[in-house]
Amino acid sequence: MKRAAVWCACFSLAALAVILYLSFQRDTLAQEPGALEAAGEEGAEQTDPQGDGQKGPPGQAGSSGDQKAPAGSSQPETFREPDKEGQPGDASQAGGPAQAENSAGQGAAGEDETQELKFSLEEGSQRLAFSEDASDTSYLRIPLPEGVKASDITIENYYMDQELWILLDGGESGFYDENAISGNLEMVSDGIYEKQDKALRLRFKLTGIFEYRSILESQELYISFLSPREVYDRIVVIDPACGGTNTGQTQGELVEKEINLAIALKLKEKLDKTDIKAYYTRVDDVNPAQENRILLANETRADLYIRIELGADEDSGVYGTGAVYNEDFFIPGFGSPELARILEEEVVNGVKGKELGFKSAEESDTAIRQALVPAVALRAGYATNRQEAILLTREDYQEKIAEGIYSAILKAYGEMGN
Secondary structure (H helix, E strand, O other): OHHHHHHHHHHHHHHHHHHHHHHHHHHHHHHHHHHHHHHHHHHHHHOOOOOOOOOOOEOEOOOHHHOOOOOOOOOOOOOOOOOOOOOOOOHHHHHHHHHHHHOOOOOHHHHHHHHHOOOOOOOOEEEOOEOOOOOOOOOEEEEOOOOOOHHHEEEEEEOOOOEEEEEEEOOOOOHHHHOOEEEOOOOEEEEEEEEEOOEEEEEEEEOOOOEEEEEEEOOEEEEEEEOHHHHOOOEEEEEEOOEOOEOOOEEOOEEHHHHHHHHHHHHHHHHOOOOOEEEEOOOOOOOOOHHHHHHHHHHHOOOEEEEEEEEOOOOOOOOOEEEEEOOOOOOOOOOHHHHHHHHHHHHHHHHOOOEEEEEEOOOOOHHHHOOOOOEEEEEEEEOOOHHHHHHHOOHHHHHHHHHHHHHHHHHHHHHHOO
């Protein structure tokens, strides 16, 4: 009897253990799908199927819907054929093709970049239509109104503004409402036409600084764009400082912006007679932004960048010629220090003046320090010195300074071996 009671108790304990074990397994199995689901959610959050490095579904900041087109696309985004029925102020004209693309999801940064490459429509101007027919991949093809001859065409390259202007004598404005520009559009980001008395002016916004070649054939003008280095072996950039509302230093009859430009124009007369291609940041009374001045040197891959300016000092007794060079850009052989030395020597010899020495540019001299070519700011004299200020206003003295810069450029090319 005792033995039966013992067996019964053991059996009950074993049954209870089995029940507890099965109950534990059931609870565990019930929890596992939830755990896997949580792990799956975590994995989905960390996974980046859009490739943008951001979490969250498309439509949030950083999703693929907000990605702007990559810079340097072979076909500029601005090209769409405008609605021919659109008028200034309509979305198809005033906003332009680039703005239409921006509204489709382009980010703010891309929007700013696009707007820089577009014209603002003003009264009397209309946006040119572009055709994406690229059957001629070498030239920009511009159809011409009937009767327009080679002698009626004037082409002007405004490289500081990255614009190409084509003036057509006798052109009818309605012609370009029905005839699109086609061919190679890679270097053109926008275009407008304007009626000018009895002429028609076409303006093209370019994507960089280019030279061009033109051919007139079968009532069509063909334009090919080339980099400056494809055309010229020797390139210098001359930058007369100041201009416009920035008068620079003043002393009696001396106004620095006028002196700098006068020297540059006298230098231009000399360089025009050589095979050296000289680009000028200004040839009249304007004041280009500092970044655009240095961009000209960097984009053209100039051999030399020379800024013409005047010095100033609290001590009015300081006078003479000096130079400031870019030490941030180093090139073996002939670089900025060598150019500074030659410029100072040649100008001092030309004016028979005083040599102040050359030194590296300070932090505030951003135009010089951002150059990716040998770059020097020549301080042709001190406006704060009364006697030297009088000399600087004299045309014969300006001629001597220009002659000194010219001699320095020739000497620099001699030392560079080209």
